[in-house]
Amino acid sequence: MSDLPAIRPPILPLSDAVLSFIASCGSIRLASRTAAFRPIAARGLSVVVADRSSGLLRVCVSTPGCRPLLEAVQDSGTLAVALSQPLTHRSLQIKGRDAVLTGIQPEDRDQIDRLRRIMALDLRELGYDTSLTDSFWKAAEDPLTGITFTAAALFDQTPGPAAGSAIDGRTGPSLP
DSSP states (O other): OSSOOOOOOOOOOOOHHHHHHHTOOOOEEEEEOOTOOOEEEEEOOEEEEEEEEGGEEEEEEEEEHHHHHHHHHHOOOEEEEEEOOOTTOEEEEEEEEOEEEOOOOOOHHHHHHHHHHHHHHHHHHTTTHHHHHHHHHHHGGGOEEEEEEEEOEEEEOOSSSSOEEEEEEOOOOOOO
């Protein structure tokens, strides 16, 4: 872990629209950086709200498949989470500066199963069979690690003129 003091970000309100969007996204990409500022990316399996009143979120990852990311989070405490809906391309990025490795909770497995079903339906609608979904979610069978962090900033990442714009937590990402 870094010798730097933990930075506690201000509480960012997470509206029902943002929370609903988070709960509906099967495409979850994560990024952090090492102490040497080398970027590391990985795929997340779920995002759950650990404590709405404090904007605390928990991401689940495959422990063996995401070791470089887990080490980077330990080094820097930073985490960026990009969530996307494959059918609409609506996308949201959540940034945290106080990320720590944690255990997982029963609701994490429930959310992984829920997102697996959502993603299977989305991919089937795009013409893919279940073998792609099955291989995509194989990592959920690995030992899992949680990464808990406070949502410090939200950005609309939906392709279009608003991409990259900060949002205040009261609205979700724009429609393409």
